[in-house]
Amino acid sequence: xxxxxxxxxxxxxxxSKLSLWLRLVWFPGLVVLWSSGVGALTAAGPIEPWDAVIxxxxxxxxxxxxxxxxxxxxxxxxxxxxxxxQRPEIDYPCQAALxxxxxxxxxxxxxxxxxxxxRRTLEQPDRPLSVRLAxxxxxxxxxxxxxxxxxxxxxxxxxxxxxxxxxxxxxRWDYHPARAVWLERLGVxxxxxxxxxxxxxxxxxxxxxxxxxxxxxxxLSGRAPATVRVAAAQALGIVRTSGSEDDARHLVAxxxxxxSIAHLAAALLLRQHKRDDALRLLDVLALDRDPAVAGVALAxxxxxxxxxxxxxxxxxLSNPDAKVRAFAAEVLFRQxxxxxxxxLADRLGDxxxxxxxxxxxxxxxxxxxxxxxxPVVSQVTRMLAAPDWRGQEQAAILLAQLGHRDAGRRMVxxxxxxxxxxxxxxxxxxxxxxxADTLPGxxxxxxxxxxxxxxxxxxxxxxxxxxxxxxLFGQARFEQADPALRQLVFPxxxxxxxxxxxxxxxxxxxxxxxxxxxxGLIHEGKPVPDxxxxxxxxxxxxxxxxxxxxxxxxxxxxxxxxxxxxxxxxRWCPGRNPSLDAVHNACxxxxxxxxxxxxLPAGKVKVTPGGWFLxxxxx
Numbered sequence: 001x002x003x004x005x006x007x008x009x010x011x012x013x014x015x016s017k018l019s020l021w022l023r024l025v026w027f028p029g030l031v032v033l034w035s036s037g038v039g040a041l042t043a044a045g046p047i048e049p050w051d052a053v054i055x056x057x058x059x060x061x062x063x064x065x066x067x068x069x070x071x072x073x074x075x076x077x078x079x080x081x082x083x084x085x086q087r088p089e090i091d092y093p094c095q096a097a098l099x100x101x102x103x104x105x106x107x108x109x110x111x112x113x114x115x116x117x118x119r120r121t122l123e124q125p126d127r128p129l130s131v132r133l134a135x136x137x138x139x140x141x142x143x144x145x146x147x148x149x150x151x152x153x154x155x156x157x158x159x160x161x162x163x164x165x166x167x168x169x170x171x172r173w174d175y176h177p178a179r180a181v182w183l184e185r186l187g188v189x190x191x192x193x194x195x196x197x198x199x200x201x202x203x204x205x206x207x208x209x210x211x212x213x214x215x216x217x218x219x220l221s222g223r224a225p226a227t228v229r230v231a232a233a234q235a236l237g238i239v240r241t242s243g244s245e246d247d248a249r250h251l252v253a254x255x256x257x258x259x260s261i262a263h264l265a266a267a268l269l270l271r272q273h274k275r276d277d278a279l280r281l282l283d284v285l286a287l288d289r290d291p292a293v294a295g296v297a298l299a300x301x302x303x304x305x306x307x308x309x310x311x312x313x314x315x316x317l318s319n320p321d322a323k324v325r326a327f328a329a330e331v332l333f334r335q336x337x338x339x340x341x342x343x344l345a346d347r348l349g350d351x352x353x354x355x356x357x358x359x360x361x362x363x364x365x366x367x368x369x370x371x372x373x374x375p376v377v378s379q380v381t382r383m384l385a386a387p388d389w390r391g392q393e394q395a396a397i398l399l400a401q402l403g404h405r406d407a408g409r410r411m412v413x414x415x416x417x418x419x420x421x422x423x424x425x426x427x428x429x430x431x432x433x434x435x436a437d438t439l440p441g442x443x444x445x446x447x448x449x450x451x452x453x454x455x456x457x458x459x460x461x462x463x464x465x466x467x468x469x470x471x472l473f474g475q476a477r478f479e480q481a482d483p484a485l486r487q488l489v490f491p492x493x494x495x496x497x498x499x500x501x502x503x504x505x506x507x508x509x510x511x512x513x514x515x516x517x518x519x520g521l522i523h524e525g526k527p528v529p530d531x532x533x534x535x536x537x538x539x540x541x542x543x544x545x546x547x548x549x550x551x552x553x554x555x556x557x558x559x560x561x562x563x564x565x566x567x568x569x570x571r572w573c574p575g576r577n578p579s580l581d582a583v584h585n586a587c588x589x590x591x592x593x594x595x596x597x598x599x600l601p602a603g604k605v606k607v608t609p610g611g612w613f614l615x616x617x618x619x
Contacts, residue, residue: 048461050393050420050421050425050461050464051393051394051397051425053401053428054428054464055428056514057471057475058467058471058513058514062555064585064586064589065588065589065599066580066602067578067580067602067604068603069604069605070607071108071606071608071609072108072607073103074608074612077614078100078110078111078113078114080096081100081613081614084613085117085118085121085135086121090131093135094131094133095614096614097121097131097134097137097138098134098137098138098613099613100114100118100142101138103612104142105141118138119144121135122139122147122151129159133161136151136154136162136165140166140169145173148169148173148175151169152166152175155167156181160194163194164198167202168198171206172205179206179210182198182199182208182211183199183203183208183211183214185199186200186211186215186218193225197228200215200218200228200235201231203215203235203239204234204238204239207238207239209239209240211235211236211239212240215235215236215239216232216247218232219232219233219236219247219251219269220247220250229261229265230261230268232265233264233266233268236268237268237269237270237271237272240269241272242273242275244270244278245270245275245277245278247266247269248266248270248278248281249281251263251265251269252281252284260290263290263293264290264292264293266285267282267285267293270282271296271300272300274304279301279308282300283301285297286301286309286312291319291321291324294319295323295327298327299327302331306331307335309328310331313328313331313343316331317329317343322350322352325347325350325355326355326358329344329350329355329359330362332347336366338372338375341366341372342375344359344363345363345379345382345383347359348363348380348390348391348394348398349386349388349394356390356391357394359394360397360398363398364376364398364401364402367402376402377399380395380398380399381395381406381407384396384399384407384410384411389421392414392417392419393419393421396411396422396428399429399433401432403432404433407429407433408429408430408435409438409441411427411430411438412438414426415442415445416445420458420460423462423465424461424464426465427464427469430468431469431471431475434472439472439473439478439481442469442472442473443469443478443484446466446473446481446484447484462508464511465511466514466515468514470488470515470517471517473522474517474518474519474522475518475521477521477524478522479522481518485515485516485518486519486534488512489516490537512548512549513546513552514552516535516538516549516552516553516556517555517556519531519535520552520555520559523560524559524560525560525561527557527560527562527564532557532562532564532565535553535556535557536557536568538553539554539568539572539583539587540568540571547582550583550586551586554569554572554586554587554590557569558586558589558590558591558592558593559593561593561594562590563594565590565594568587569588569590569594570587573585573588573591576588576600577599577603578600579605580605
């Protein structure tokens with residue numbers, strides 16, 4: 001699950017304790033995973049701790065032309081792969097087949113021409129298992145559906161690795177002959193666990209109604225392994241969308257304790273049911289102490305009958321499992337009221353980032369409704385004023401998205417937060433609000449960089465924070481910020497970071513690039529001779545200067561219409577064709593702003609990435 005990562009994303013678990021509780025059903029392509037604790041809903045930690053909505057306008061204003069990159073294989077590489085496929089050794093054909101699959105994943109054209117030889121290779125009876133596995137994997141990657149009969153025979157050869165690779169693909173392709181094999185496997189008294197799970201998964205994917213009796217027998221069996229019973233219940237819940245109430249009731253009654261496999265199976269059986277007796281059972285399972293059971297029941301109720309959960313919201317919102325709390329927050333959104341807005345705003349401070357980001361998105365949707373705009377702003381403002389850093393971060397983002405300028409003063413105060421997430425969100429919020437009365441306070445912070453006791457905050461956070469504030473000054477054409485911005489951009493104004501001096505800001509490329517960009521807007525159309533010369537110096541520093549700063553120096557010269565800098569700009573952009581060099585293109589854009597001579601259309605550039613198996617020398 002990539003939770004929260006739709007448009008805004010949420011992959012932030014830095015510093016959190018990953019306490020996992022899981023119920024696992026294994027077979028290739030199917031893992032049922034439920035978790036409790038604060039970190040388990042996300043797959044991995046991010047590079048930065050601040051929210052994914054934090055953006056930088058300097059890289060899209062102006063829109064500098066950039067060619068579209070088209071990857072191509074080195075010359076003769078594909079021919080070498082085809083030769084390698086025919087070699088008698090094991091390694092060469094395996095590597096060649098996997099290279100073809102990799103090229104296809106990277107959308108390199110022409111891989112379909114390798115299919116005939118791949119098929120012939122798979123049909124050779126003396127080929128080792130590892131070669132057959134690699135070739136089968138590649139045919140599946142290429143989505144060669146008419147190879148299904150041969151792949152099916154390979155899956156039936158008895159090798160478990162081939163079966164595990166091929167049968168999920170046969171299910172996706174709905175290869176009908178496989179259905180009979182999977183149905184037969186359900187009735188074997190003691191089939192191999194992995195093969196049975198593959199059959200169950202395949203029948204679920206193709207929604208084979210004939211599998212109902214066999215799946216039901218496995219669900220109700222007291223002898224089947226837990227993984228088999230849960231997988232069968234999951235499949236039966238897809239295959240059969242009504243009529244499982246009695247079985248679910250039996251499973252709930254037979255279980256002696258909450259959190260049993262029987263409770264999980266019961267919830268899975270009902271996950272597409274709509275009748276009232278099924279919903280009453282789901283009401284009970286939604287309060288199960290096991291988050292795996294509760295999560296399945298809640299998913300159905302939230303989707304189909306969220307009003308039924310309103311009476312138990314207090315219990316759900318206080319649940320230690322983040323997934324359960326997220327469902328409860330969704331109920332608040334789906335059943336809006338002034339009181340529910342308050343409870344949803346409380347979720348902005350939830351311990352889990354997925355829950356609080358979902359709460360923020362839902363509050364933003366509610367604020368679009370006239371009757372809820374004022375309650376949302378009021379409750380989110382309350383969270384911005386509260387001491388919890390999580391609520392401060394989300395509230396700053398949301399109030400900026402809503403354009404609530406009255407929040408600006410509090411955001412200026414939060415620039416001094418000890419949390420990286422908050423100090424960046426506050427600066428971004430100020431930029432989005434662009435309120436003139438916040439400019440002096442923001443500049444005071446920017447200029448003096450009051451960092452006493454802040455040495456433990458990430459260096460990157462200060463870089464991003466000052467980057468946001470510099471953009472604010474630039475878009476506001478705030479002339480009073482000129483000296484402070486120059487201090488970041490030019491030699492002598494950006495001292496090297498000394499870890500022994502915790503008050504000192506570690507200045508990075510983002511802040512310096514944004515300051516350069518801002519200077520161009522502040523002096524738009526009015527070239528200042530000493531500033532023009534200094535910006536030329538940044539461009540001419542070449543590899544000894546941060547390339548982001550060089551790029552923005554060119555943009556600033558274009559904004560100022562600095563005709564005196566044309567020599568420097570033409571030195572670094574001698575032609576009119578856009579290239580993959582961002583500095584080159586920025587210089588070309590600046591020349592266009594000064595002279596009116598436009599760059600040519602960007603077009604596309606072919607590149608031949610290395611690292612391929614058996615690339616031709618010089619290809």
